[in-house]
Amino acid sequence: MKQEYIISAYSENHIGLLNRITIIFTRRKVNIESITASVSAIEGISKLTIVVNDEKEKVVNITKQIEKQVEVLKAFYHTNEEMIFQEIALYKVPTQALMESDKLEKLIRQHNARILEITPEYTVIEKTGHKEETQDLFNGLVEYGVLQFIRSGRVAITRSPIEKLSEFLRERDALLEKMESRRSLRTSKK
Amino acid sequence: MTAKEKESRRSKRQNEDITGSEAVIRSLIEEGTEIIFGYPGGAIMPVYDALYDYRNVLRHILTRHEQGAVHAAQGYARATGKTGVCLVTSGPGATNLITGIADAMIDSTPLVCITGQVGSHLLGSDAFQESDVIGISMPVTKWNFQITSPDEIPSTIAKAFYIAATGRPGPVLIDITKDAQFGKLKYKYAKCHKIRSYIPEFPVNKEKLNQAAVLINEAKKPFLVFGQGVLLSGAESELKSFIEKTGIPAAWTLLGLSALDTDHPLNMGMLGMHGNYGPNIKTNECDVLIAVGMRFDDRVTGNLNTYAKQAKIIHIEIDPAEINKIVKTDVALLGDAKRILRLLKLLVKKKKYPSWIREFSQAHDVEVEKIIQSELNPTNAGLSMAEIVNKVAGLTNNTAVVVSDVGQNQMAAARYSKFSTSRSHITSGGLGTMGFGLPAAMGAKLGMKDREVVLFVGDGGMQMTIQELGTIAQENLPVKIVILNNHFLGMVRQWQELFFEKRYSFTEIFSPDFVKVADAYGIPGQMIKSRDVLESALQTMLAAKGPYLLEIMVEKEDNIFPMVPAGASVSDILLCADDVK
Numbered sequence A: 001m002k003q004e005y006i007i008s009a010y011s012e013n014h015i016g017l018l019n020r021i022t023i024i025f026t027r028r029k030v031n032i033e034s035i036t037a038s039v040s041a042i043e044g045i046s047k048l049t050i051v052v053n054d055e056k057e058k059v060v061n062i063t064k065q066i067e068k069q070v071e072v073l074k075a076f077y078h079t080n081e082e083m084i085f086q087e088i089a090l091y092k093v094p095t096q097a098l099m100e101s102d103k104l105e106k107l108i109r110q111h112n113a114r115i116l117e118i119t120p121e122y123t124v125i126e127k128t129g130h131k132e133e134t135q136d137l138f139n140g141l142v143e144y145g146v147l148q149f150i151r152s153g154r155v156a157i158t159r160s161p162i163e164k165l166s167e168f169l170r171e172r173d174a175l176l177e178k179m180e181s182r183r184s185l186r187t188s189k190k
Numbered sequence B: 001m002t003a004k005e006k007e008s009r010r011s012k013r014q015n016e017d018i019t020g021s022e023a024v025i026r027s028l029i030e031e032g033t034e035i036i037f038g039y040p041g042g043a044i045m046p047v048y049d050a051l052y053d054y055r056n057v058l059r060h061i062l063t064r065h066e067q068g069a070v071h072a073a074q075g076y077a078r079a080t081g082k083t084g085v086c087l088v089t090s091g092p093g094a095t096n097l098i099t100g101i102a103d104a105m106i107d108s109t110p111l112v113c114i115t116g117q118v119g120s121h122l123l124g125s126d127a128f129q130e131s132d133v134i135g136i137s138m139p140v141t142k143w144n145f146q147i148t149s150p151d152e153i154p155s156t157i158a159k160a161f162y163i164a165a166t167g168r169p170g171p172v173l174i175d176i177t178k179d180a181q182f183g184k185l186k187y188k189y190a191k192c193h194k195i196r197s198y199i200p201e202f203p204v205n206k207e208k209l210n211q212a213a214v215l216i217n218e219a220k221k222p223f224l225v226f227g228q229g230v231l232l233s234g235a236e237s238e239l240k241s242f243i244e245k246t247g248i249p250a251a252w253t254l255l256g257l258s259a260l261d262t263d264h265p266l267n268m269g270m271l272g273m274h275g276n277y278g279p280n281i282k283t284n285e286c287d288v289l290i291a292v293g294m295r296f297d298d299r300v301t302g303n304l305n306t307y308a309k310q311a312k313i314i315h316i317e318i319d320p321a322e323i324n325k326i327v328k329t330d331v332a333l334l335g336d337a338k339r340i341l342r343l344l345k346l347l348v349k350k351k352k353y354p355s356w357i358r359e360f361s362q363a364h365d366v367e368v369e370k371i372i373q374s375e376l377n378p379t380n381a382g383l384s385m386a387e388i389v390n391k392v393a394g395l396t397n398n399t400a401v402v403v404s405d406v407g408q409n410q411m412a413a414a415r416y417s418k419f420s421t422s423r424s425h426i427t428s429g430g431l432g433t434m435g436f437g438l439p440a441a442m443g444a445k446l447g448m449k450d451r452e453v454v455l456f457v458g459d460g461g462m463q464m465t466i467q468e469l470g471t472i473a474q475e476n477l478p479v480k481i482v483i484l485n486n487h488f489l490g491m492v493r494q495w496q497e498l499f500f501e502k503r504y505s506f507t508e509i510f511s512p513d514f515v516k517v518a519d520a521y522g523i524p525g526q527m528i529k530s531r532d533v534l535e536s537a538l539q540t541m542l543a544a545k546g547p548y549l550l551e552i553m554v555e556k557e558d559n560i561f562p563m564v565p566a567g568a569s570v571s572d573i574l575l576c577a578d579d580v581k
């Protein structure tokens, strides 16, 4: 069954890595619904948040392939329920609509959106929320004439109290240390 | 330049910062590189110039095409276990490598490929011989990196060798801009031992190990299937002692060939589309299937919906992405095959499965009667590929390194060769690259000077990289080339015969007089057509001190059997053409 999954990949900040990762999707003909690159809570580590709509098996496979990339520290996949997430949308409408009646202002308030900028020609509205919510507002604005519309990629955070990555990093450090000591043991034996 | 000038130039170099180009060469030497396969051109000329000063330390093999260079590096790597190295120019030089890199990627071969690139100020400007090699090679490399500053050279090369050879090996590519080659750096080399985002090998999970041992100890009909992972981790003796203790029959994939003696009593033969009858049908009868260092390629599994459904599956594998990728496993043992087999052996009981083994030998008898017997002793006048391969095995006492190309020749070589030494079978498995054989045989010979290297190649595949005869002649490499000439793209013709109503669409192929071609290169050879001269011709070939080309006219429309038709179950393996519905 296809459903939405959020893939989070933690990586070194390496030129070309994004390309390597998107190739994994392209090759399997999986569409990326949205993608966001950002810093993470851990210094020097970037985070990619990728939303796809596909079968679990495929998502698991893709997550492993992402993690296989040399510069990727760890990749996770989550269902929407497992994460808190938001997207941000910006709408540009003619300012005239705002002047003619208070309907538009009410609509903005109803949707918990806010106005970023008003000029004599246009007004820019901002709304944060899930896709359905930002879409709802868009549908409401259509009658006023939407001059421009844009929705960001998703940003998401897990519901668990600690970042899974910190846990992973601890384990990995122990592992790398073990590898190192085994190696020095081997070389000293020689 | 006079000798004196040269000398002063060299000593001066040691007192000052060195060029990026020299750093490339010195870094390669630090990594133990003995041979580079390459082809020069504008964007890599500074490195070639630096190489000139090191030509007595670092051997360079000038191939006749960059595809030849990369396949030779693959052959070298597969024969020796070391990392193969290629050096080529930008643009067409680099793009000519791609087939070999893709081949190395799918067959997990460690390679470091160095490509020249236009000056960094020209990147992205469609400069002469500029191509986006990083972009092009991304999907087919384990890792790649573009160097634009000389300081990055030593550390990047160190990283490249580490990544190529550790974990599941694979090809890496380093693209070096011309200005980085010309520029100076303070040279200091440190080998790479870890990368924080890269864990080549996971520690063995003790609990899983116990679960696997329980499954194995309780099994009535266990079956072990193994692939190249055994060779890559150097687990040949661990594999042998594991099956000897447990008494479990084993079978190899095409790339697992030679990891165990052919004549070992527990070696049941080859899996897969043209593998042996027993291993294929018993896959669907065993109760525990232990897969070691193999990735369940579709040429091995046939129809997945009916593949080993009755069995519990244990998968010993170094690459986490392979676990559950194709076949759902019951116990996944992540890690190095050598270590896991050693640990697992301590937990399993000493056993024997005489009646289960007898089932394999009965299946083998069927295959001998229906196929092998007549393939080895044909009644037609035309020679069979099988009898030729078998004769070579006999004459070399099963000690040759057998290299094959792709097609019927490859399957005959795999089915009828015999091995008594590890790393003695080199072929293009995952990609099935025609033209792989000849250059790979050169590389194998350069890596294994004391071993006889025999290539089996088709008339089609031979013409894909025939130019490498030039390299063989120039370097006087004693490669023994056996062309199995059936005047057809035989394997494709076989499919046309069996599944496309004998409509031989463009599979008849004209060939030159291969012996004359060899002669033009100064390589001796002969062509034979009949059985009565086969043995003496092979003896002449094997006795030759240098390279030798033996063209053998074989039966034109022979087929390779058994065969699991694409998409069929392994247990529905066909023994002869009449079985095809």
Ligand SMILES: Cc1ncc(C[n+]2csc(CCOP(=O)(O)OP(=O)(O)O)c2C)c(N)n1
Residues within 6 Å of the ligand: B405, B406, B407, B408, B409, B410, B432, B433, B434, B435, B457, B458, B459, B460, B461, B462, B484, B486, B488, B489, B490, B491, B492
């Ligand atoms: C580069 C490449 N192109 C096409 C194929 C498809 N193909 C597989 S086997 C084969 C026939 C090979 O003919 P030949 O080299 O004469 O070997 P034979 O099967 O006759 O022994 C072809 C065309 C391939 N594997 N590789």
Ligand SMILES: [Mg+2]
Residues within 6 Å of the ligand: B458, B459, B460, B484, B485, B486, B487, B488, B489, B490
């Ligand atoms: Mg042929």
